[in-house]
Amino acid sequence: MPTRKPRSSRTGRATMADVATAAGVSAMTVSRALNRPDKVSEEVRARVAEASRRLGFVPSRLAAALATARSMTVTVLIPSLTNSVFIDVLAGIQETLSPHGYQPVIGVTGYAPEEEERVLRTQLASGPDGVILTGLDHTPATWDLLRGLPTPVVHTMDLARNFAGDTDDALTVGFSQFDAGHAVGRHLVERGRRRIGLIAGQLDPRTRQRCDGWRQALVEAGLHDPALELMVPDSTSVALGAELLERMLAAHPDLDALFLCNDDLAQGALFHCARRGIAVPGRLAVAGFNDLGGAAWTIPPLTTVATPRHAIGVEAARLLLAAINGNDNGPRSVDLGFRLMVRETT
Amino acid sequence: MPTRKPRSSRTGRATMADVATAAGVSAMTVSRALNRPDKVSEEVRARVAEASRRLGFVPSRLAAALATARSMTVTVLIPSLTNSVFIDVLAGIQETLSPHGYQPVIGVTGYAPEEEERVLRTQLASGPDGVILTGLDHTPATWDLLRGLPTPVVHTMDLARNFAGDTDDALTVGFSQFDAGHAVGRHLVERGRRRIGLIAGQLDPRTRQRCDGWRQALVEAGLHDPALELMVPDSTSVALGAELLERMLAAHPDLDALFLCNDDLAQGALFHCARRGIAVPGRLAVAGFNDLGGAAWTIPPLTTVATPRHAIGVEAARLLLAAINGNDNGPRSVDLGFRLMVRETT
DNA sequence: TGTTTCGATGTTACCGCTAACACCAAAGGC
DNA sequence: GCCTTTGGTGTTAGCGGTAACATCGAAACA
Incomplete structure (x- = not known):
């Protein structure tokens, strides 16, 4: 009877424990070798890398997120996928977050504040490290949700000073419509x-x-x-x-x-x-x-x-990253302006 | 000295245990009341709902995902966000997955198979329940990754029969370019x-x-x-x-x-x-x-x-959902055709 | 009336990872 | 030569849920 490989996981995928066994160290050491290489001797690091490669180990972000309370995701809510305005913003966000290891997770609200509230609720269940919303017109319940959040929130496409409601000193990036x-x-x-x-x-x-x-x-x-x-x-x-x-x-x-x-x-x-x-x-x-x-x-x-759609995305993501990292002393509202392009139809 | 609310979580948010205490039941009963209401008496169900509402309880999807090995996410890899062709596909996917509780998570590959491989690797770390890719031109290593996956994979925008390589009998939805x-x-x-x-x-x-x-x-x-x-x-x-x-x-x-x-x-x-x-x-x-x-x-x-971009998204999502639910007897390749729109420039 | 069945609920043991602390040998200080 | 530091590693506990099994009272049955 052939001995099976010790893939302990239900999914059949190798776990950190498997790698630990294979490399002859503890799971914690594997974790360190992968996340903080400087904390581990070169020799062990190499053994872990080798075992990890051999077993095709992919660390579970889910488990890491649960253990560290950081999901490395950012909820991005936009009114529509088919309006290229928001796609441009999204592209700016994605380009900016991605290099920092953050994954934007998109929700579509259909221009309806109630739907926005619903989508936000379900998204919060996966514990995002930040939230980027479109506009400042949210339901009161949404504002409540946002207030209770331990993570930063950025509102785009509008400016707090132009909004006829209480914006709670929110982070905003946009221009004056x-x-x-x-x-x-x-x-x-x-x-x-x-x-x-x-x-x-x-x-x-x-x-x-x-x-x-x-x-x-x-x-x-x-x-x-x-x-x-x-x-x-x-x-x-x-x-x-x-x-x-x-x-x-x-x-x-x-x-x-x-x-x-x-x-x-x-x-x-x-x-x-x-x-x-x-x-x-x-x-x-x-x-x-x-x-x-x-x-x-x-x-x-x-x-x-x-309109500076792409720039809005980039700046919103930057502001969010800064806030996530605790730099709360930057600007709270960024006006990116607009340019009247006078061509030949007027 | 006022007694603090028993919000045990690090994040300050209520956990299932908090709700359980508040409702005078066990955590497991709370879980059941929320996920399989029929398994719980009406009275307890009401008590749990009330406590849950009062504490603003949002169940952690992360923890659930870890425990059940189902993340309720689907990885969607597209070449570019700024090409509306892929956005249309994405919109179809999103509309179809969303009602079933699945969340598409987007990766951008920049038209480069190597980048696709890299993005796929990082995305697999969050254990998606399915994967939707653009095209059939993947690196050999990508094909290996896909083969090793316990979850279904759908390829879009192309058809297996038109592809000059081994497609592993993959699920494909598209048309003949x-x-x-x-x-x-x-x-x-x-x-x-x-x-x-x-x-x-x-x-x-x-x-x-x-x-x-x-x-x-x-x-x-x-x-x-x-x-x-x-x-x-x-x-x-x-x-x-x-x-x-x-x-x-x-x-x-x-x-x-x-x-x-x-x-x-x-x-x-x-x-x-x-x-x-x-x-x-x-x-x-x-x-x-x-x-x-x-x-x-x-x-x-x-x-x-x-070109049937939106329909491709819808159909790809449908195929994927079917495969996730174990219906593997549907079509493996769906040709949605195209229509020559003869207007006035020819 | 004693036993079986069954629906409602609780207990235990994880899922896969990491924070925090414990430990230990070698290096350094006096 | 003894005591502290220090770098490398292991141990324990727990993140917030859920599967699987255990338990228990009341209804159903003989």
Whole structure:
């Protein structure tokens, strides 16, 4: 009867104890050899490495996490996976956390604070070392949860000072959506436009802030006409942009400028103009938002607002890492600004 | 002196033992009340629920995972976060796994099999209950790792039968990249084009298969000219498409049709044509690949190949869930096909 | 009425790792 | 030469759950 290898684990995988036996040392020494090599003699280190390799040992992060109370994961909650804005933020987060051994774990909230609360609850069960959220509009229960957390929390895409609620002195990384919207409004005004409209979809708080900023700029110029605002809850798309512009022009043929709260809407609007022979910017000026991939490559190239999405992810992750490591003396709120990209549609 | 609440945990959070004490039962009963309510009397169930709520108890998934050897996580490895193709797949996976309580954990491989191996290694340390990979081109060591896994593995975006290596009878979900490329090539030939070029970036194995299919179609028609192939390793973008088309036209002004291996390249090509006054499809036919968001909204609308990205994610997750639950008698390879979207650029 | 059955609950022993402390031999100080 | 330091290693206990088995009272049965 052949002796079986002493793979003790239920999963059939080698455990630290197996490696210890094979290397003729204790489990603790194996742990040290792997995690704090300087604490172990060179000879033993080599024996452990060899045994470990031979058995194909993969240390269980689960067990380590349980023992050390550090999971090396970070919960990241975003509204949607299909909106490239959040994916860019996520990419920045992932690139920054990864080299430090932290694993982002993604939750999708569908733009709904209640769903966010639910997802956060389930994610907290796996004991993340930090949390990154989108926006500051959370349910009261979510704020309670966050307050009770022993780990740091960073909010992105918005700034505490722009939020109309108690933010608990939270860590925030973003830019002023209001100011960005305002800048677009003012730009259209300065271009001499008088009948300036607004089209928005996906009415999350950030979109609303942009709209508020735009409205404010128009009010300041004495040009605001509520009839020229078309806001729908549907998620944005090129098709929606074309459709909404058509509706708006039917009702207000005198429209001479338009702010669309996301570039895909703007792209749809440009398409509609091309199809209908509406001169851009001759008869209608068009501005978008976000400076997504193709914005510089529409015809004519789209005026829009470049938002620092990737940088927000990077900075949020940095702030979080600092907080995890106990550096709580850095900035609590980081404003990464935005840039109005004036191209040829205005 | 006020008595402190018996929060035993290091993290300050309530543990199951705390809830047990509060409810006047044993920890095991709490566990049962939460996980198998039918095994517990209604009265105790209520007491546990109440105590649990009062203490804000969140059961530690880590501890549960360690005890049950089920982490309820699935490792998902994708080449890039910024390519929307993989995000669409990911969204399908996430939507499908989530209702079953499984949490996708994402790893980014940067299109490099060696990096994939490295990322996989670190991810396996957290004991996922399943693995979903992109493509079938893995390092030998990766294949070894996968073979040794006690959990199921699904490969996406490709089909075992199209792969020129040993796939170990792996579970695969995808479509034939080769056939899709071939369909585009044949379509351009059938439109009567004679000087048909190819532009490709991001030369991963799937892109290469598309190119191979296209080439085969041209060879079959006796129209293949290697000089009309322009393949670069850079990642694709609208800007790159415009630039590469300019280069190709400079060298081959007689070009009358072009297949670009991704829609963003095609969009750039269309932009270049508009700028240079090149009639599409009059003088030059253009076809893209993937049917990304704006493809139907270019001017003119882009002929491209619609790929079932979301469905691939959904189906991959389904297959994986079935395998996790021991249903190994389903299909091992799922071909979700593709659709040639003939619009106005060809 | 005594025995069996069964549903509800408790006990024990881990899962795989690491913190904290114990231990021990060799090196260093006086 | 004796006592302290020190570097290397082992031991013990426990992280927060759960599987498996033990227990026990009441209902069901003979």
